[in-house]
Amino acid sequence: MQLPSLDQIQGLLNKQGYISEEFIAMSLFLSMQLEKPLLIEGPAGVGKTEIAKVLAKILDTELIRLQCYEGLDSSHALYEWNYQHQLLYLKMLDESNTSLKEKEANIFSEKFLLKRPILDAISREKNVVLLIDEIDRADEEFESFLLEVLSDWQITIPEIGTYIAKSKPHIILTGNRTRELSEALRRRCLYLWIDYPSxxxxxxxxxxxxxxxxxxxxxxxxxxxxxxxxxxxxxxxxxxxxxxxxxxxxxxxxxxxxxxxxxxxxxxxxxxxxxxxxxxxxxxxxxxxxxxxxxx
Amino acid sequence: MKRQTSISGNLVQLCRFLRRKGFSLSAADESNALSALKLIPIKKESNFRMCLKSIFPKSKYQQERFDEYYNEFWFQLAKAVDSKVKKVPEKKQTPAQKKEAQFDSIKKWLNLEGSTEEKEIAAPSAIELLSKKHFEELSEEELRLMMQLLRKMAKKITHTKSRLRQKSKKQKTLDLKRTMQFNLRKGKDVQRFIFSENKNKKLKLVLLCDVSKSMDLYSRFFIHLIYAFQNSYDKISTFVFSTALHEVTEILNNHEFEQAFEMISDRVPQWSGGTSIGSCFQDFVKDFGYQKLDKKTVVLILSDGWDTGKPAVMKSAMQQIYKQTKKIIWLNPLAGNENFSPEALGLKTALPYVDVLASAHNLESLKLAMNQIGRRRSLQPNNQYLEMN
CATH class of the missing domain: 1.10.8 (Helicase, Ruva Protein; domain 3)
Structure with a gap:
């Protein structure tokens, strides 16, 4: 898909009712062009989340949102196996004489994989907008899960192997600075601070x-x-x-x-x-x- | 390799300049900036600047300062064109001055009037009376009651649950994920269920207690406080200091209070002597920092902040502790005084790195401060000072 140019972005933002400064448009433009996540910080209620929503509208694509909270872990953000389903499937296979190897291959296939927002976003055919909202609310450990996705666009699932993105989503992270984010995360992103407007x-x-x-x-x-x-x-x-x-x-x-x-x-x-x-x-x-x- | 054009050359120079200003820029950032410059329409100079501005800064502070540095760089560059040497002298806001500015804003805030919040009037119970009473005025009997309360408080604070889960022997909540993982290793049938519970939050405490002359009135009480904490919680390390630093964790762990107190007074020759907080903190960072400090540690400092050493030593030590810990809480018994302002030079120097400054002159104020332990570090400076009375 052809990405919009800088002037187009500014125009499109205005058209969607998002009054922005030039600088915001520039950050958005570069994050799209360089395929880097955009980390937006600023006080509450200045339209950080809104940027992601508007971006999805501009690109005419879907917005996948991950709301962060304390205790959020990989099974809620990346993926989880559908255990109930797996158990039932095993019971069903009891009578048939499939080998253990086959069973294992079956049970750890995509069929039994529950895609949580991040895996979902990178497994779509079309580029989506992935909004990771209020990242500072999640535990520090959670940031580490993100690093692999943010820099290499892949998720490693031990049972299957490495899951490489079919399309690179436009990732927007927002934060309120309730705690300092790690250097590692910052390094992988472009940074944008939005203040109260004039x-x-x-x-x-x-x-x-x-x-x-x-x-x-x-x-x-x-x-x-x-x-x-x-x-x-x-x-x-x-x-x-x-x-x-x-x-x-x-x-x-x-x-x-x-x-x-x-x-x-x-x-x-x-x-x-x-x-x-x-x-x-x-x-x-x-x-x-x-x-x-x-x-x- | 590409031939170095003047743009890429200047860009590398700019990066170096910014690095000297405290930006952490990698080679990847430089190449990003170069490829970004190819993409944007360079019709006007501001596009160029904005493009770099969205790539180089990695925090709010850096973003705010970028324009200033950017202009300074080009100014210096133009000046240096004749004399080939492009060395740019360090000036303007050094980190020290920056902290100074932050401190000024805190100071300004501290001088504001306290909240005019109305106080509720209730018939005073024994505990209530106790909770308003100055620690210096306590009798032995009251002190014992106080210790009971403290122990309860310490227990509550140090036993909070995280949202993360871990394997448990209590058969309360079935954990399907772990059950599957366990049983698949054994074959097709489910042989055993695995249960899980919420993890305990691993909070670590480091107490640094001032036992110098100026703290004489309070240090006995503070040792009491430490004792209460240490008895209900094992991930705690305690140090006392006046002119030198001593670890007393073991003594407090293994002895009755009276005995422990005596031993500490014996072992610490500078008991009730002068103070050199800065150098003691420096020793702490040097000798124990690696082992005791991490992002799950809360450092509790009990001191009045009268430091006879150099402020620079204090500053660098506090800076390091601040960086490596979850939170720094400074309890200052003098802060209970109405006319208190953080005048002591040591405290003044340390203040920018203190997350919570609270008085600890009575139980109520102590409670307020203790409640802060479990909370996260707030980055807004106006949360730093706990309102007392």
Whole structure:
């Protein structure tokens, strides 16, 4: 398949409603061209996962997602044998006189192999997008499973041998920096850090995602979010919260912010009660920064 | 081999320059960069820069610094064109200055007001009273009760379960995977079932306890604390230090508390003497680091941070410990004071490498700090200081 060029990627990203900086497009482009995984880090809610989704749409291919969690092991990420099936099969063969060797060959064939996301992704005919989400949540041991896939595009299954990728998937890894990832993993990837967007970019994002938003309201929301992020909060709200908030306000037919509205809907933006309390205390100041209270 | 054009030559120079700035770049990265440059439309200079920017940096810090280094490199290169020598002097942010900057931000944060969270009012029970009482004020009887509580706490912390599974004798959860693997070796029939349970988390603890003069009031209590820990958990190593470092793991393991305490005071000639934390830590890294430190180890330092040695020694030792461990928790009994700020030079130097700084002046604050042991290292600096009172 012909891979899109740099300018095309930028255009396609915009077309899919993903407002991006040039730099993001460049990273995506290079990761596709060089066939290297792309490791994306950044605070929560800045659209890391979204990149993978949009990429799948652009390439018109499937997105396979592996959500990482503590205790995730190879049998959930790479492959597992279907033991129940194998046992039943053995019982069935009891009466027939197949040799032990044949039985073994049968039992460890692809028929009994349960493909988990990673094996699934590399055994497809068509290049897919493989999203390994929140890799930092998995144990350090799990990173080592990944190394073979990430650099050599193969998985070694002891009973069968080495399983080489039929097609190389576009791999995107995301992380929140809850822990430092290993050097070995970083070395195999291209790195991209996404930060909270600038005011203009966030406004563009909100306007794209919530098309029927009032011009003024959009600006006010983005200014408010910007001021909010400058405060020292436990959980700083991301872009997705801004979009949620905008959607909520538009659905309530509101076209401007004031103190009461902000107080009532703060739960959409902040997800921590201490943050809420803290924000409510300094709401006047925040609104002043946003330029809302001047009008009143 | 290809003839060296000026682009590839300059690129290699850039890589060398970046390596000196702390980037870890392999030859593969260089060749990647070269092949990437072939792919992108070089209509404008920024494309060139962005392309390299997406390949060379491997962390947030590096990505943020890249532009600055990039400009510096070309600037230096232009300057060096006449005088053939392309040696670029090291300047701007050295790692030391970087840490300094980090430290400043922590310091700023520390000077902020504490949380205005309301305190719940309840009738004080015996334990509750105890948990707010300063350790220095404890009587013998209270101390014994305290030890009981501590032992309980230590047990809870050191016995957590991982999500990973292992073979078990308890016939509770059948493990089909292991059952198949086991029985297939024996032939067609299932002869035996294999069961599994959750693995114990292998947490290792290293305690470094300051027993110098300035810590006199607390060190007896801290030895108590260590004793409680060591009794309920075996993967623990204990060291005491003032001007020199001593391992006391064995003594604590094999003797009753009173006896152990006496032995330690005897064996450690500098008991209640001066402090040179930095050099003691350095000794620890040199002599025990390889053996005791790994990514499953939590290092607990009990000290007030008054160091009479050179800050540079302290810094390099802390840096190494930080790199090799899961977490560093620093318990400072003086931090219980309302007017406390980390002024002691030793503590100040060490602070950028400390994951959690907590007071340990009463049971409550200790509990808070202990709860941090099992958690992962947080990379956000504002989690570093535990709010007390």
């Amino acid at each position: 005011f203009e970019k966030e406004l563009a994002i909100v306007q794209t995602k919530v098309p029927n938003i009032d011009q003024n309201l959009g600006k006010e929301i983005c200014l408010f979010m910007k001021a909010l992020r400058e405060m020292r909060l436990e959980k700083t709200p991301g872009v997705s919260e801004a979009i949620d908030w905008a959607t909520a306000l538009v659905n309530m037919n509101i076209d401007h912010l004031d103190k009461k509205i902000v107080e009532d809907t703060l739960g959409v933006v902040l997800k921590d009660w201490q943050d809420m309390k803290h924000t409510q205390d300094s709401l006047d100041e925040l609104l002043l920064k946003t330029g809302v209270s001047k009008k009143m």
